[in-house]
Amino acid sequence: MTAPAAAAGPPPAVAVRDLRFAYRRxxxxxDIPSLEIARGTTVFLHGPSGSGKTxxxxxxxxxxxxxxxxxxxxxxxxxxxxxxxxxxxRAEHVGYVFQMFNLLPYLxxxxxxxxxxxxxxxRRRRLGGADPDAEARALAxxxxxxxxxxxxxxxxxVGQQQRVACARALLGRPExxxxxxxxxxxxxxxxxxxxELLFGACAHAGATLLFVSHDRALxxxxxxxxxxxxxxxxxxxxxxx
Amino acid sequence: MxxxxxxxxxxxxxxxxxxxxxLSIAVSVAxxxxxxxxxxxxxxxxxxxxxxxxLIVGPRGGQTELLLSSVFGIGAPTANVAAATLARWSAHxxxxxxxxxxxxxxxxxxxxxxxxxxFYEHWRFRDDRRVTVTEGAxxxxxxxxxxxxxxxxxxxxxxGTPIVVxxxxxxxxxxxxxxxxxxxxxxxxTGTPIDRSLFVTLEGMEAMHADWAEAAPGTPPAIGSAxxxxxxxxxxxxREDVAVDEVSxxxxxxxxxxxxxxxxxxxxxDTGEPLTAIVPGVxxxxxxxxxxYAENGLRLVSLxxxxxxxxxxxxxxxTSLDARRREMTILRAIGAHPWQVAALLVLESGLLGLVGxxxxxxxxxxxxxxxxxxxxxxxxxxxxxxxxxxTELGYLAAVIGAALAIGLVPAWRAYxxxxxxxxxxxx
Numbered sequence: 051m052t053a054p055a056a057a058a059g060p061p062p063a064v065a066v067r068d069l070r071f072a073y074r075r076x077x078x079x080x081d082i083p084s085l086e087i088a089r090g091t092t093v094f095l096h097g098p099s100g101s102g103k104t105x106x107x108x109x110x111x112x113x114x115x116x117x118x119x120x121x122x123x124x125x126x127x128x129x130x131x132x133x134x135x136x137x138x139x140r141a142e143h144v145g146y147v148f149q150m151f152n153l154l155p156y157l158x159x160x161x162x163x164x165x166x167x168x169x170x171x172x173r174r175r176r177l178g179g180a181d182p183d184a185e186a187r188a189l190a191x192x193x194x195x196x197x198x199x200x201x202x203x204x205x206x207x208v209g210q211q212q213r214v215a216c217a218r219a220l221l222g223r224p225e226x227x228x229x230x231x232x233x234x235x236x237x238x239x240x241x242x243x244x245x246e247l248l249f250g251a252c253a254h255a256g257a258t259l260l261f262v263s264h265d266r267a268l269x270x271x272x273x274x275x276x277x278x279x280x281x282x283x284x285x286x287x288x289x290x291x
Numbered sequence: 292m293x294x295x296x297x298x299x300x301x302x303x304x305x306x307x308x309x310x311x312x313x314l315s316i317a318v319s320v321a322x323x324x325x326x327x328x329x330x331x332x333x334x335x336x337x338x339x340x341x342x343x344x345x346l347i348v349g350p351r352g353g354q355t356e357l358l359l360s361s362v363f364g365i366g367a368p369t370a371n372v373a374a375a376t377l378a379r380w381s382a383h384x385x386x387x388x389x390x391x392x393x394x395x396x397x398x399x400x401x402x403x404x405x406x407x408x409x410f411y412e413h414w415r416f417r418d419d420r421r422v423t424v425t426e427g428a429x430x431x432x433x434x435x436x437x438x439x440x441x442x443x444x445x446x447x448x449x450x451g452t453p454i455v456v457x458x459x460x461x462x463x464x465x466x467x468x469x470x471x472x473x474x475x476x477x478x479x480x481t482g483t484p485i486d487r488s489l490f491v492t493l494e495g496m497e498a499m500h501a502d503w504a505e506a507a508p509g510t511p512p513a514i515g516s517a518x519x520x521x522x523x524x525x526x527x528x529x530r531e532d533v534a535v536d537e538v539s540x541x542x543x544x545x546x547x548x549x550x551x552x553x554x555x556x557x558x559x560x561d562t563g564e565p566l567t568a569i570v571p572g573v574x575x576x577x578x579x580x581x582x583x584y585a586e587n588g589l590r591l592v593s594l595x596x597x598x599x600x601x602x603x604x605x606x607x608x609x610t611s612l613d614a615r616r617r618e619m620t621i622l623r624a625i626g627a628h629p630w631q632v633a634a635l636l637v638l639e640s641g642l643l644g645l646v647g648x649x650x651x652x653x654x655x656x657x658x659x660x661x662x663x664x665x666x667x668x669x670x671x672x673x674x675x676x677x678x679x680x681x682t683e684l685g686y687l688a689a690v691i692g693a694a695l696a697i698g699l700v701p702a703w704r705a706y707x708x709x710x711x712x713x714x715x716x717x718x
Contacts, residue, residue: 113623134628141626148624151617154297156304166625168293173626218625 061125063089063226063258064110068119070284071109079105081284082119085276089225092249092259094269097278103262106278107228110260111144112136124225141170145219145257147229152215153203160186160199163217176222189217192254193247208235209244216248223255230262238267245271294631298638301618309643312607316647319600320690321654323593327683328659330586332666332674336417337579339673340483341542341571343415344390345551348372348380348558349540351565358574361392361540364402364484368394371537376564380543385550388413390542391535393496396456401442403456403489405496405538413544416483417673426450427476433495433530437476441486448474456489456499482671494533597690604643605697619705633702637695644694648687652679 066085072078080102087093097103108114109121112128115136121128124143128136140146145166153162163186167174177185190196193213203211212232219227229248233241245268252259261272269275302309341347341362349357350370359365381389390413393405411429414422427450429437438448448454452474472491480486527533545551551570558568619632656676663674679687 111624137623137626137628140624144626146624148621152621154301154618154621156300169622169631170626 060089061122063087063091063124064260065122065125066109066120067122069109069116069121070118071105071114071116078284080109080282082106082281083283085281087258087260087274089258090256092252092273093261094272094275095260095262095278096264096266096269096275097282098264101278102282102284103264103278104230106282107230107260107262110226111146111228112140138170138172141166142172142176143224143226145221145224145227147212147215147219147227147232149231150208150211150235152218152232153211155202155204157203158199159190159195159201159203159206159214162203162214163190163199163221166218167222173222173224176224182221186217186221189221189251190214192251193217209240212236212244213247216251220251220255220257224257226260227252227255227257228260228262231264232261233263233265233268241265241268242271294635295638295642298635298642301615301635302639302642308607312604312643313647313650315600315603316644316690316694317650317654319593319597320648320651320687321658322596323686323690324652324655324679324683325658326589326593327680327686328655328674328677329672330589331677331680332672333586334579334583335675336482336672338572338575339417340575341414341416342419343413343544344542344571345545345548346543346555346558346568347540347571347574348543348566348568351567354567354569354574355578357540357567357569358571358578360394361542362484362571364394364404364488368539371539372541372566373537373564374535376566377538377541379563380541380558383554385545385547385554387544387546389544390414391493391538392540392542393493393535393537394539396496396499398442398454398456398489399446401439401445401487401489402484403436403491403496405491405493407493410490414542416481416485420481422481422485423479424476425479427474429476430490430492430495431475433492433498433527433533434472435475435492435495436472437478437490438474439478439486439488439490440480442489443477448477450474450477454489456491480667482667482673486671492530493535493538494530497533497535498527597686597693600647601690601693601697604640604647604694605700609701616705616708619708629706633699633706636702636705637698640698640701641691641695644691647694648690652687 064085064087066082068084069080069082070078071080095103095106105114109116109128110123112123112131113136115133116129119129123139126139128139131139154165157165160183164182167177167182174182187196187199190199190213193216195210195213195217198206198210198214203214206214212235215232216227216229219229232248233244236244248259249271261268347357347361349361349368350372352369356366356369360368377389377391380386388409390409391405391407394402396403408429411422416422424437425440427437429435436454438446442448453471454474455471472495478485478490543554545554555568555570558566622632622635623629659674659676663676667673
């Protein structure tokens with residue numbers, strides 16, 4: 051995936067160089083010499099459980115800091131930012147979708163979608179002065195949950211909840227959307243349907259999609275595919291119980 | 292939506308747990324503030340027992356003894372004050388009025404006090420209230436008696452009831468059978484020892500003793516029997532027929548309050564009959580200091596209750612934390628700082644503390660308002676629904692502060708977790 055750096059044009063969505071990472075007292079779990087994700091693409095990242103997928107996402111999202119090497123998101127070296135600045139960077143530029151239990155149960159659908167914009171002024175500014183509620187409704191319509199915005203999230207099916215989570219990740223048009231196995235709770239038919247909606251919404255927002263799954267059946271739907279075990283030299287080490 | 296809004300929604304989502312935590316704090320706070328209200332009420336009732344009197348004067352002795360025997364009717368006076376001495380001091384240029392006070396008799400366990408009209412005119416209690424009658428009139432004739440409210444309620448006496456007074460404080464011993472009194476007035480409740488007393492005129496008091504001396508010659512002489520009127524063959528009928536020789540003590544009011552201390556010194560150092568003059572407020576405060584330590588025990592208990600309430604709140608917040616670890620992770624993923632996650636928890640427990648305090652104070656005032664008449668009737672303690680005192684506000688601030696501090700514990704854990712968990716959510 052290593053590509054020569056383009057002389058002109060914006061920096062890639064994600065660039066990783068000589069990354070090594072270990073949890074506090076644990077062994078090195080990630081050792082990635084090089085990885086690059088171009089802007090505006092949809093990338094399928096796959097690997098078995100325990101291969102370090104979620105750790106890599108944590109590093110790209112700026113929740114974790116690399117021990118060695120660089121993680122550049124949109125050209126910004128996250129390792130050089132303070133933890134607080136990484137949080138602010140994530141709030142402004144990254145949308146995140148979890149595997150499941152994505153939403154705050156005590157907020158309505160609309161409130162869940164607009165929460166990042168309400169917590170962070172920078173994310174809100176990305177709306178360009180538009181009303182967050184109106185934008186959220188438009189996104190919900192696009193994702194086929196327009197008629198659910200006033201409902202309590204606990205009344206929604208898992209599939210509907212995933213779409214709400216996508217709407218939340220996309221509101222404010224972040225450059226990078228990270229999805230961590232969001233389809234694992236859906237059946238096969240719904241998976242394809244969900245991905246179609248997600249691709250459409252990402253394309254409309256101009257976002258790069260980094261999609262993580264161990265389900266290789268989805269791989270052909272994406273523009274690019276990355277196998278983490280092939281990238282991660284630490285994955286060869288025996289798994290720690 | 293701000294953090295506070297988020298905290299509110301989150302609390303509302305766990306309504307039952309929230310309500311229980313708030314309730315446990317509210318009950319603790321209500322107890323703490325309630326104890327404080329009762330404590331203040333007791334102290335005010337106690338120090339309000341006597342007002343308007345500048346000096347209490349009695350035979351030379353201890354200040355507490357004099358206060359107890361004259362105001363609270365506890366213990367017996369050791370000696371008396373001659374009527375001539377009383378007359379001398381009441382004529383003193385600095386003295387405005389005197390209330391003579393004659394003790395030593397009882398009626399079915401209640402004290403009988405001989406005094407003058409000055410008592411009804413000058414005696415004050417609590418907030419400058421005077422002694423009034425609810426029925427009838429203060430004693431005017433020789434065998435008239437006015438009874439305190441508690442006496443009336445306990446013995447079922449009304450205006451017109453004839454009664455017999457016993458000498459000394461024990462019943463069935465030397466009853467003044469020949470001098471039956473008639474109830475002419477019932478006094479309004481005061482919440483002071485007055486309610487448990489019967490009031491006759493000074494002359495009425497003296498007449499009982501003259502009678503008693505005559506009925507049993509040779510037995511212990513009634514106080515001051517020697518120079519009194521010659522043993523009568525029949526009890527006197529009118530006040531004018533009775534000469535008052537002695538009183539047990541007297542209360543006096545000065546023309547100018549500034550004179551009080553000088554007059555006290557003058558009485559205490561006078562070379563005539565040895566007397567002791569005390570300032571009621573000073574003596575009451577001193578007495579309260581010696582008996583008031585019990586209130587500290589009460590306060591200690593209520594502090595323990597608050598501590599238990601706060602620990603209950605900590606347990607409630609702490610146990611909900613594990614269930615909310617995922618919520619914290621979601622907040623982190625959408626860009627919340629770890630400190631925002633921690634602040635959310637501190638804010639929640641602070642809100643619990645605040646609402647608990649408000650509810651607790653409301654609960655206290657509601658119960659004070661509801662129970663006030665019953666408490667005053669049963670215990671003679673006047674509970675006024677006062678605005679919270681500085682002490683109580685201090686308690687409330689401490690409870691809210693403690694709630695915030697307790698919130699720091701799970702907040703710190705959430706902070707640590709949210710950093711360590713990264714985006715791996717453990718269910």
